[in-house]
Amino acid sequence: MATTMRNLNRLTTTIRTASSLLIHQTASYSGITRSSNTFSYLPQSHWLLLSNISRELTHGRNCHGCNISFSTDVSAARDFDVKDVEKSNKSYVPNDVVLYQFEACPFCNKVQAFLEYYDIPYKVVEVNPMNKKEIKWSDYKKVPILMVDGEQMINSSDIIDKMYQRMHPDSVTEDAETQEWRRWVDDHLVHVLSPNIYRSPSEALESFDYITTKGNFSFTERLVAKYGGAAAMYFVSKTLKKRHNITDERRALYEAADKWVRALNGRHYLGGSEPNLADLSVFGVLRPIRYLKSGKDMVENTRIGDWFTRMENQMKPHRDTTLQGS
Ligand SMILES: N[C@@H](CCC(=O)N[C@@H](CS)C(=O)NCC(=O)O)C(=O)O
Secondary structure (H helix, E strand, O other): OHHHHHHHHHHHHHHHHHHOOOOEEEEEEEEEEEEOOEEEEEEEEEEOOHHHHHHHHHHOOOOOOOOOOOOOOOOOOEOOOOOOOOOOOOOOOOOOEEEEEOOOOHHHHHHHHHHHHOOOOEEEEEOOOOOOHHHOOOOOOOOOEEEEOOEEEEOHHHHHHHHHHHHOOOOOOEOHHHHHHHHHHHHHHHHHHHHHHOOOHHHHHHHHHHHHHHOOOOHHHHHHHHHHHHHHHHHHHHHHHHHOOOOOHHHHHHHHHHHHHHHHOOOOEOOEOOOOHHHHHHHHHHHHHOOOHHHHHHHHHOOOHHHHHHHHHHOOOOEEHHHOOO
16 A cells, blocks of 8 residues: 555656646746846746646636736836847856756757857756756756856846846847747747647647657656656646637647747848847747647748748757766
């Protein structure tokens, strides 16, 4: 009996942590804080854990953080200018950059896209989602964590803001368009992903195959997480759909992709001839789904493909995986 209970507990933990990888449940802006001379917005988000599943199924919309509110004027500009500043990081060259991540996590992919576009070499530590032992040293229990010359940075958008400012110390304000689209990514786009990647049993299995193949799992954890997680998330994705008022998940994905393409308004990138931070954010969160069925459907049924390919070609991966899983 005790052994059965222990096995059940292990099973639940394994599925729960695996589920947390690609499953975005809520994101709300707790506020926009003004720190020193910089505005930064803080997306408070969490990823659905299996322990929440029954509560989610029974209580539907009864969750914290479902409402999105801004505690200050959204037109407030950040203190750097993305548009007018040349893409150059020559003034700031960090020596040692380590990204603690889950390979399939969209927030981690956002940071990866930033580092790869700006040609910043970085080492990767793939965190085991079961025990997170690789980030035991930190008080922050989520990924991404970026260590830059010994300094810990957390929260994907804050990491990008900080790094960008160091690379462009003379820049002043981020234009409203870039801010708006970066918010749209954390606020809307990420919510559309889960209902799509877990839409059917076969898509849920495909997603968990990807998560567990790329992630840092032991052999047993991988098997349990793959099948248990896929089954659970197939059902949970239906609740997420309702919560975010999505009636047709594919249509929502296509609409988001087309909305982004319309925003480009004929430009190669939102940033014009070069990607800006909004391009990097949209690209980053879509990257992990691009070669899943939902991502392929998105490219086939919308006009986002050309932009996506241009973005892929802009990446200069200088990734050192020797630390992987260490
Ligand atoms: N607002 C954070 C969200 C980070 C986040 O939710 N990360 C997830 C993985 S994608 C995580 O670490 N979940 C583990 C947990 O919540 O225990 C960001 O933008 O970096």
